[in-house]
Amino acid sequence: MKQETSQWGKAVKKAVIDHDMTLKQLAEKIGYSNATVSQVVNGRYSNSSYKVIAEKINEVLGTEGLPERTETPSDEWCQTVKVELVKQSMTVNELAKQLDVSRDRLSLVINGKMMNEAIVSGVNNLLGINLVAVPADK
Structure with missing residues (x-):
């Protein structure tokens, strides 16, 4: 069951390329692991701090918006x-x-x-x- 990448995720991936960076380099720059940044960008991160991480990504790349939060059990x-x-x-x-x-x-x-x-x-x-x-x- 493949999940569609959000518009925000697509914008971030494009901005990473435009900035001649990798997601790993972006992760290092904002102080999170590559796995965590990848999960946020791909809409698979369910921890409540996803907004903080997304805002740091936006700050570095000049992107806007937030990823859609995936539904998870309460x-x-x-x-x-x-x-x-x-x-x-x-x-x-x-x-x-x-x-x-x-x-x-x-x-x-x-x-x-x-x-x-x-x-x-x-x-x-x-x-x-x-x-x-x-x-x-x-």
Whole structure:
């Protein structure tokens, strides 16, 4: 499931080329890792500091705007899943096997780093959770 790069991300990539830089050089200039800058530019960074990083990128490159924040499961949903796993004496590995998904992918979802409707639905059904992972007002 490939995610479309945002207009801001495209503008940043063009500006990096126009400034004869690489994303790695940009990352060094603003004091973040290459991986973090790449995730922000490509819309895959879910940490709340993404705006600060984007503003630093804009300052260096002269770009404008902010990346669209990707939807991720709420902290409340993630915490509920972890509590239910403990209550039901189930490991993440066991849950992943029951859902027939990789442990790594499941971990990304239940730690709020990635959204996957099928995994969320499966987790809710298996653990008996009646909570929306991404509230409408998010």
